[in-house]
Amino acid sequence: MSKKVEDAANEDGRKPSIWDTFVHDNARISRGDDDIGCNQYHKYKEDVQLMVKTSLDAYRFFISWSRLIPDGKGPINPKGLQYYNNLINELTSKGIQPHVTLHHWDLPQALEDEYEGWVSRRVVKDFTAYADVCFREFGDRVKYWTTINEGNALAIGGYSAGFVPPQHCSPSSTYNCSRGNSSTEPYLVAHHVLLAHASAARLYRKKYLDTQHGFIGFNLLTYGFVPLTNTSEDINATQRAKDFYTGWFLNPFIFGQYPDSMKENVGSRLPVFTKRESSLVKGSMDFLGINIYFTYLVKNNPDSLHSEDKSFTADIAAELQYVHENGTSTYEIPITPWSLNGLLKSLKKEYGNFPVYIRENGVLD
Template sequence: MWKKGFVGVELLLLLMLVCSSVLLVVDGLRRDEYPPDFVFGASTSAYQVEGAADEDGRKPSIWDTFAHAGNANMYKGNGDTGCDQYHKYKEDVQLMTKMGLDAYRFSISWSRLIPDGKGPINQKGLQYYNNLINELISQGIQAHVTLHHWDLPQALEDEYGGWVNKKIVKDFTAYADVCFREFGDRVKHWTTMNEGNAFAEGGYDIGFLPPQHCSPSSIFNCSKGNSSTEPYLVTHNMLLAHASAARLYRNKYQFKQHGFIGFNLITYGFVPLTNSSEDITAVQRAQDFYHGWFLNPFTFGDYPETMKKNVGSRLPIFTKSESNLVKGSIDFLGINFYFSFYVKDNPRSLYIKERDYAADIAAEFIVYTSNEASTDEIPITPWTLQGLLDSLKNIYGNFPIYIHENGQQTHRNSSLEDWPRINYLQEYIGSILHMLRNGHDIRGYFVWSFMDVFELLSGYEFTYGLYYIDLKDPTLRRQPKFSSVWYSNFLNNRTMDPMVAMQIEKNSLLQKSI
């Protein structure tokens, strides 16, 4: 009798929770604690979600080439089909609307819009992005657009070497001009480059990312490249291309479109391995090489003195006009944050005869781990994110920041009950509230990623999505994970701890079955 009665009472309570119109709030986060203009969203990129790789006039990018060549033998797969957002964008926007997103960060495929990188516009590509943007705007969702997300048109790589050649500045500016002209009446947030620092290091020093340039001594067997010089040359050209596009936007479009233009970096939490002065100095050097590499030119018009000293003549020199062009060319900084590292001084690397970018830093990096996380999970370290932002604020000023990517990885075939992701989001979103109250000018937070995508470092083996994509289903059905339920509850001021979120989701399913 007790068991039967208990079940009946439990069922009644569950139904009351489901049917109640009263917002359930428990100790935890609330969306309305954040500034009213603070933006919460989710992110993806073109090659990772669009699919339709050879449809309607699109031509290959360097990421297509990299994937079809075997992803540097790290994993299998490609983005030919991806999540098929090219055909399913209306369905995806409806999911975003249901979730309650303020914004969606996506990228434009340069080789879909201008297949050869320069020259004629592909009208079908133009129509696709117009359709996607219009669908977002009609649902009250802001479109935050990235122009280059690891996917330079292969045609420009073949013609003159892509980012290693200064010709890229003119072609990128012309591409940006098309985007500003065609979409700028509805797009107010433009990011020129995604992870400029990681693109230069991974693609042109280590050689395990597109376009896979590196010296012959690298273990990734690149067919071309020079790890000692190309990362610096590519970064210099990216800075000039960004600044050229920013000048164009400000002179031709910003006064009537009222938008903003920024740049994105991958950022890390750096912690000295010991309290020695050598390791503390190594942390400062790592910050200069990874963050100051771009932020010093944006703020002061030149590279950090540490880089000038260690890199020497291999580091390009800004002319006076280039320095003036780059300085002050960002309205905001986009940051992607996942990992933290212990840093140990390693002066011996400076004695390597033909040093690459990694050796120039003269430091060893040890991934921060936590006993609380499994070996596959990214440790949750919001305190290092706060330390990073404190450091950037002290050195470069309190400029506007958007956290463009932040999220937890899980195995693709793990449970939809993705507790590690819920815990991860809860901790970081909560830490941002603390940072805002401490005076940081953070304007928005985007979860990576809206759905399971083709990942740059793991293909389809690991995922970060709020929605699961069933790759075996011909329709690529989207299934909500519990993290999407938690995020939606938070965005709609139904904030509750993970256990309550799970219970409400189960209650909803129970009600439908009655």
């Protein structure tokens, strides 16, 4: 969602992404292209000067795929290329290290129209070609690359619950989706996201690493999970929640396979890695970026597995009670630093001591 800070949605050759379509189709959301927000596209020099004044030494931003390659594949947009070069040069000239994310849920609409985007395996090839352009054009100055922002939230929000673009979900979902299948598409999308990341990482290491000396990472929306009670049922349910939300991606990155609990509960709806794919995905992450805002209390709920309406949340076989920071939750446990501390310890214990960057955190209203 680079447009969130860039604006200029319809300027200088940029074409729509699925986020533009989503905004236009939802009256309750600002149109985005008509409203002027941060306007970084025109005011990046002022923005960087503000960073200097606040003593920032790094800046994380997102490249808009449809600004750089308007149709998702094919010709590069010279104006888009110039903008990102200008921004990166302005940052590095002021001693600010650019941390670039390639994809923040804003797939070019052209690819969604052609083959349904992340639902199709074809997206792996197009994403890798897009990443290649970015590595080639910007990699002499960018050392930290994140392929996908919140890969798990992309799959769940866009293809299970349907509350973010491209709004795919089953008819039984709370949101009014015109297409989709909440029982299968989230798992397909996550599988293709993992393969796209791994393909881009392989390309970078083979073609650019020796000269650019950079790092390829991935970003997840993470949570604090706490058992509602000290029973073995709730403790096991808490581990399942971890498996489904973070192990879904970290297990393939570290071990080359999905968690056993996912294989058991999802069954044949969960894609299977070939031996080649497993070896490609395993070890393809140099670092993990995490975003954390929520803590959940977890209660075992095996009955959800027998529901006719299969979905990602039902497959976990657990109820998640959102904990508010102001104590308004039923169980009144606030979000506190121990939640983040516990998450970091859990990641290290279960997956090893790889680099972790805390990209987003805080309290939501």
